Amino acid sequence: xxxxxxxxxxxxxxxxxxxxxxxxxxxxxxxxxxxxxxxxxxxxxxxxxxxxxxxxxxxxxxxxxxxxxxxxxxxxxxxxxxxxxxxxxxxxxxxxxxxxxxxxxxxxxxxxxxxxxxxxxxxxxxxxxxxxxxxxxxxxxxxxxxxxxxxxxxxxxxxxxxxxxxxxxxxxxxxxxxxxxxxxxxxxxxxxxxxxxxxxxxxxxxxxxxxxxxxxxxxxxxxxxxxxxxxxxxxxxxxxxxxxxxxxxxxxxxxxxxxxxxxxxxxxxxxxxxxxxxxxxxxxxxxxxxx
Amino acid sequence: xxxxxxxxxxxxxxxxxxxxxxxxxxxxxxxxxxxxxxxxxxxxxxxxxxxxxxxxxxxxxxxxxxxxxxxxxxxxxxxxxxxxxxxxxxxxxxxxxxxxxxxxxxxxxxxxxxxxxxxxxxxxxxxxxxxxxxxxxxxxxxxxxxxxxxxxxxxxxxxxxxxxxxxxxxxxxxxxxxxxxxxxxxxxxxxxxxxxxxxxxxxxxxxxxxxxxxxxxxxxxxxxxxxxxxxxxxxxxxxxxxxxxxxxxxxxxxxxxxxxxxxxxxxxxxxxxxxxxxxxxxxxxxxxxxx
Numbered sequence: 001x002x003x004x005x006x007x008x009x010x011x012x013x014x015x016x017x018x019x020x021x022x023x024x025x026x027x028x029x030x031x032x033x034x035x036x037x038x039x040x041x042x043x044x045x046x047x048x049x050x051x052x053x054x055x056x057x058x059x060x061x062x063x064x065x066x067x068x069x070x071x072x073x074x075x076x077x078x079x080x081x082x083x084x085x086x087x088x089x090x091x092x093x094x095x096x097x098x099x100x101x102x103x104x105x106x107x108x109x110x111x112x113x114x115x116x117x118x119x120x121x122x123x124x125x126x127x128x129x130x131x132x133x134x135x136x137x138x139x140x141x142x143x144x145x146x147x148x149x150x151x152x153x154x155x156x157x158x159x160x161x162x163x164x165x166x167x168x169x170x171x172x173x174x175x176x177x178x179x180x181x182x183x184x185x186x187x188x189x190x191x192x193x194x195x196x197x198x199x200x201x202x203x204x205x206x207x208x209x210x211x212x213x214x215x216x217x218x219x220x221x222x223x224x225x226x227x228x229x230x231x232x233x234x235x236x237x238x239x240x241x242x243x244x245x246x247x248x249x250x251x252x253x254x255x256x257x258x259x260x261x262x263x264x265x266x267x268x269x270x271x272x273x274x275x276x277x278x279x280x281x282x283x284x285x286x287x288x289x290x291x
Numbered sequence: 292x293x294x295x296x297x298x299x300x301x302x303x304x305x306x307x308x309x310x311x312x313x314x315x316x317x318x319x320x321x322x323x324x325x326x327x328x329x330x331x332x333x334x335x336x337x338x339x340x341x342x343x344x345x346x347x348x349x350x351x352x353x354x355x356x357x358x359x360x361x362x363x364x365x366x367x368x369x370x371x372x373x374x375x376x377x378x379x380x381x382x383x384x385x386x387x388x389x390x391x392x393x394x395x396x397x398x399x400x401x402x403x404x405x406x407x408x409x410x411x412x413x414x415x416x417x418x419x420x421x422x423x424x425x426x427x428x429x430x431x432x433x434x435x436x437x438x439x440x441x442x443x444x445x446x447x448x449x450x451x452x453x454x455x456x457x458x459x460x461x462x463x464x465x466x467x468x469x470x471x472x473x474x475x476x477x478x479x480x481x482x483x484x485x486x487x488x489x490x491x492x493x494x495x496x497x498x499x500x501x502x503x504x505x506x507x508x509x510x511x512x513x514x515x516x517x518x519x520x521x522x523x524x525x526x527x528x529x530x531x532x533x534x535x536x537x538x539x540x541x542x543x544x545x546x547x548x549x550x551x552x553x554x555x556x557x558x559x560x561x562x563x564x565x566x567x568x569x570x571x572x573x574x575x576x577x578x579x580x581x582x
Binding site for chain 2: 165208213246253256284289
C-alpha cells in the first residue's frame with residue numbers, strides 16, 4: 001500500500017522501518033528533517049511537509065508527542081488535511097486526548113478523509129521488534145483496511161470501539177500502571193526499611209494476588225534505587241494528564257491517578273523526569289528518609 | 292510430629308485437616324468449640340484450652356483473626372505460654388502486627404519456647420488445596436524443623452528473614468494489592484463511562500505493563516458491579532491497618548495505602564465490608580455517578 005508516515009521519533013522511526021520492510025511504499029516526514037535520512041537510506045521517499053507526504057497516500061500514519069503536535073501535523077498550515085485525498089485513512093498512533101481525537105476526526109470527515117486512533121504500548125523495544133500492542137478506535141471498515149499496515153508494527157491489535165476508544169484504552173492502561181507502580185514502591189520501601197531481603201520477598205508474593213508485570217520487571221529498580229529507561233516519568237505524567245482530563249469530561253473520580261500525578265510533578269521538579277516511571281520508588285524512598 | 296492447632300476458622304479448619312492427612316498427630320482447640328468436631332471426626336484430639344492443646348506438642352500452629360486474638364491465645368490466662376514445653380516451636384500463621392510478633396517472641400523465649408511467624412496468602416481455596424504461599428520469619432533452625440508441617444499446608448514456602456519478617460512481607464503483599472485494585476477500579480470506571488467494551492479493553496492491555504493478577508481475575512467484577520468473595524474488604528482493611536502501623540514505626544510514607552484505607556472505611560460504613568476487596572470498584576463507580 002501507499003503509506004505516509006509523519007513523526008520519526010524513538011517510536012515512529014522503527015515503526016516506519018517495519019512498514020517499509022513489510023513491502024509497502026512509504027513517504028516520510030519529520031519536523032527535524034535529518035531524522036528522515038535513515039529511512040530514506042532504506043528506500044523511503046521524503047516529503048517537505050505533512051500535507052505533501054499525505055498527497056498520494058492511501059494510509060497516513062502519525063505518531064507525535066502530544067495533542068498540540070498532533071493538531072499541528074493534522075490540521076495546521078501544512079497539515080495532512082491540506083494534502084490527503086478523499087478516502088484516505090489517517091491512523092493517529094500518538095497518545096493524545098480522546099476528545100481532541102474526536103474533534104479532529106470531525107474536521108477530517110468534512111473533507112472526506114477518514115480517521116482511526118491507534119495508540120500503542122510496548123515501548124521502543126516493541127517498536128523495533130514489531131511487537132507493539134495497538135489499541136484501535138474507529139469504524140470497522142476503516143480499521144480492516146489499515147490492518148496490513150498495523151500488522152507490520154504490532155502483535156496484538158484490538159479494535160476496542162468507535163473513534164477515540166483507542167485513546168481511552170491507552171488512558172486506562174496508564175491509570176492502571178500508575179497505581180501499580182506506586183503501591184509496589186510503597187511495599188518495597190517498607191520492606192527495605194525493615195531490613196528484609198527484598199528479592200526473597202518478591203519471590204514470596206509474585207505468584208499470588210500481588211503479582212504483576214511491574215512487580216516482576218520493575219520492583220528491583222526500587223530495591224537498587226536505580227531507574228534506567230524504560231518509560232520516562234515525564235511521558236507518563238503527560239499521559240496521566242490526558243487521562244485526568246478524560247476523567248473530568250466523563251465525570252469519573254480517580255484519586256489514585258491524581259495522587260501519582262502529584263508525585264510525578266515533584267519528581268520532575270527535582271529533575272528526575274527522564275528516569276523510568278519506576279522512579280516513583282525514588283519519591284517514596286526519599287519521603288521515607290532513604291536516599 | 293506432634294502438632295497443636297489453635298484457630299479453626301475458614302483458613303485454619305482446612306489447614307489443620309491437611310496436617311492430619313499428612314500423617315501428623317494433631318490436637319485442636321477453637322474458641323467456638325463446635326468447630327473442633329469436624330476435625331475430631333477425622334482423627335484429631337480435642338483440648339480444653341490453648342495451653343492444654345500445647346502441652347505435648349513439638350509444633351504449635353496458631354491462626355486467628357487479629358493481633359489481640361493472637362495475644363490472647365498465646366499469652367492470655369489459658370494461653371499457649373502456660374502449656375507449651377521447653378523447645379516447642381510456635382508457628383503463628385495469623386496476619387498480625389510485626390512489632391507485636393517480636394514482643395510475643397521475646398516473652399516466649401523467656402520460657403524456652405521458640406516462635407516463627409508464617410502468615411499466608413492464597414485464600415480459602417489455597418487452604419483447602421494445600422497450595423498456600425507461606426511467608427516465614429524466624430531462626431533458620433526453627434524454620435527447618437517446622438517444614439514437614441508447613442509443607443502439608445503450602446506450596447510456596449519462603450523464609451524471608453528473622454522473626455517478624457513474615458508479617459512485614461504479608462503487609463507488603465496487602466499494600467501492593469491495595470494500589471492495584473484501586474487503579475484497576477479507576478481505569479475500568481473510566482472505560483465504562485466512555486462506553487467501551489471492557490472485556491476487549493482488558494484483552495488489549497493485559498499482556499503489557501498494566502498486566503496483573505487483579506486485572507486478570509477481578510477487573511470483571513468492576514465491569515459487572517458484582518463482588519463475590521474472594522477476600523473481604525474488612526479483612527483487607529484490617530491488614531492495611533497493620534501495614535500502616537508498621538509504616539509509622541519504620542518511618543515510611545504510604546500515600547496510596549492510606550488512600551485505600553479511607554475508601555475501605557467508606558465501604559464498610561455502607562455495609563459493603565463483607566464484599567470482595569474488588570468492591571473498591573463499587574466505591575469508584577458510586578463516586579462517579581454509576582450505581
